[in-house]
Amino acid sequence: MDIYRHPTFDMACEQFDLVADFLELPTNDRDRVKYPKRALTVAVPVRMDSGEVRVFAGYRVQHHLSMGPTKGGMRFHQDVALGEVAALAMWMSWKCALAGLPYGGAKGGVACDPRTLSRNEVERVTRRFTQEIIPFIGPQIDIPAPDVGTNEQTMAWMMDTYSNHFGHAVPGVVTGKPVDLGGSLGRRESTGRGVAFLVGRALQTLGIKAEGSTAVVQGYGNVGAVAAHQMVRDGMKVIAVSDAEGGLHNAGGIDLIKLDAHVAKHRTVKGFTEAGPIGNDDLLLLKCDVLVPAALERVITESNAAKLQCRVLAEGANGPTTPAADAILSQCEDLFIIPDILCNAGGVIVSYFEWVQDLQSFFWSEAEVMDKLYRILDTAFVETLTLARQKHTPMRLAAMSLGIRRVAEAKRKRGLFP
Numbered sequence: 085m086d087i088y089r090h091p092t093f094d095m096a097c098e099q100f101d102l103v104a105d106f107l108e109l110p111t112n113d114r115d116r117v118k119y120p121k122r123a124l125t126v127a128v129p130v131r132m133d134s135g136e137v138r139v140f141a142g143y144r145v146q147h148h149l150s151m152g153p154t155k156g157g158m159r160f161h162q163d164v165a166l167g168e169v170a171a172l173a174m175w176m177s178w179k180c181a182l183a184g185l186p187y188g189g190a191k192g193g194v195a196c197d198p199r200t201l202s203r204n205e206v207e208r209v210t211r212r213f214t215q216e217i218i219p220f221i222g223p224q225i226d227i228p229a230p231d232v233g234t235n236e237q238t239m240a241w242m243m244d245t246y247s248n249h250f251g252h253a254v255p256g257v258v259t260g261k262p263v264d265l266g267g268s269l270g271r272r273e274s275t276g277r278g279v280a281f282l283v284g285r286a287l288q289t290l291g292i293k294a295e296g297s298t299a300v301v302q303g304y305g306n307v308g309a310v311a312a313h314q315m316v317r318d319g320m321k322v323i324a325v326s327d328a329e330g331g332l333h334n335a336g337g338i339d340l341i342k343l344d345a346h347v348a349k350h351r352t353v354k355g356f357t358e359a360g361p362i363g364n365d366d367l368l369l370l371k372c373d374v375l376v377p378a379a380l381e382r383v384i385t386e387s388n389a390a391k392l393q394c395r396v397l398a399e400g401a402n403g404p405t406t407p408a409a410d411a412i413l414s415q416c417e418d419l420f421i422i423p424d425i426l427c428n429a430g431g432v433i434v435s436y437f438e439w440v441q442d443l444q445s446f447f448w449s450e451a452e453v454m455d456k457l458y459r460i461l462d463t464a465f466v467e468t469l470t471l472a473r474q475k476h477t478p479m480r481l482a483a484m485s486l487g488i489r490r491v492a493e494a495k496r497k498r499g500l501f502p
């Protein structure tokens with residue numbers, strides 16, 4: 085599977101191999117469970133506002149098809165590559181299985197920097213990309229959702245392009261849509277609120293009061309900003325945040341309402357005057373109760389892992405911690421890790437609710453959505469913690485082994501065709 089060669093894919097495979105050994109998965113089952121089932125690469129030609137035509141690379145990877153359609157985000161970022169998308173699709177499979185959702189994992193993306201594109205250009209990229217992958221997606225095939233660099237508007241354009249092709253509205257083709265188009269109440273906030281809920285469960289487990297605890301958030305985007313607000317509502321103090329442009333630190337706590345007004349105007353946290361500047365690398369090393377990496381992969385590595393000063397590492401992002409860093413962190417008795425496939429599962433859980441509501445054309449209240457979300461997250465948290473304690477394993481190994489075992493079992497029970 086050399087086509088997927090990429091540091092993030094290598095990382096996902098290394099994690100899988102560790103879990104496969106732990107589960108003593110039969111050799112015959114390993115590659116079948118590990119490698120993505122299928123991948124599509126497309127060229128996305130787009131006329132820019134200047135009249136120039138640029139061609140962007142677009143990808144969609146579906147990891148396994150054994151338990152239902154596939155599900156996963158769509159990323160617009162300049163570094164998007166096939167191997168990265170494949171790793172993210174693998175993690176989605178373990179995440180869905182851990183939460184008990186009837187999906188395989190998927191992921192997609194376009195290698196473009198949306199910050200440098202106009203709104204019209206982003207719309208044309210989205211629509212042309214969607215058009216190119218129409219045979220590969222659908223409510224019973226593969227259901228995209230937002231990820232880094234995409235949002236509700238992107239999903240609305242995807243749904244519109246797909247629906248125009250078929251001649252009728254197909255809301256179930258994407259999740260994370262605006263509520264007016266069949267989106268679910270609570271979906272936009274679900275990942276961040278889920279992160280904050282699990283932070284609360286971790287603090288409770290450690291006997292630390294949320295009230296007055298400090299948090300640091302890398303990546304003040306959809307996941308990071310919502311998690312930050314919810315942690316403040318839960319009585320915590322957010323002392324540092326960042327985005328791709330830079331970070332902010334104020335030991336007394338950052339006023340997030342004022343920060344949001346600044347971000348709305350400047351599209352970055354940088355330049356907010358009520359906190360001092362801090363680099364993204366230094367921010368990770370701040371002393372705090374809770375560190376939430378909520379940006380990109382591989383930011384906690386063997387070079388900074390030993391220097392972390394948090395009690396809880398809540399992985400809002402997918403794949404923020406490398407296996408080499410994990411080996412170092414597993415020696416830190418004081419550190420409680422909420423691994424990514426558990427920590428940020430709130431997004432796909434409410435995406436599942438959105439899909440179910442769309443298929444039934446029957447919509448739920450926000451209270452119903454949140455109540456069901458927290459129940460599923462709580463069950464997954466307790467199952468993971470129980471297994472970690474029983475087997476004396478790190479939380480990541482416990483969470484991944486629950487997910488991978490379920491996928492392996494499903495494949496074993498379906499049998500190998502022909």
Ligand code: NAD
Nearest residue numbers: 231232233275303304305306307327328379401402428431
């Ligand atoms: P987003 O685009 O809304 O926000 C990403 C944030 O990270 C932005 O503020 C961006 O400026 C910042 N960022 C980018 N590069 C950075 C860098 N090098 N250093 C610091 N900050 C940087 O994306 P999002 O949807 O919030 O996704 C964030 C992470 O959460 C990703 O790993 C994504 O895969 C994961 N995730 C998202 C969802 C979801 O529902 N959106 C669900 C599960 C997991």
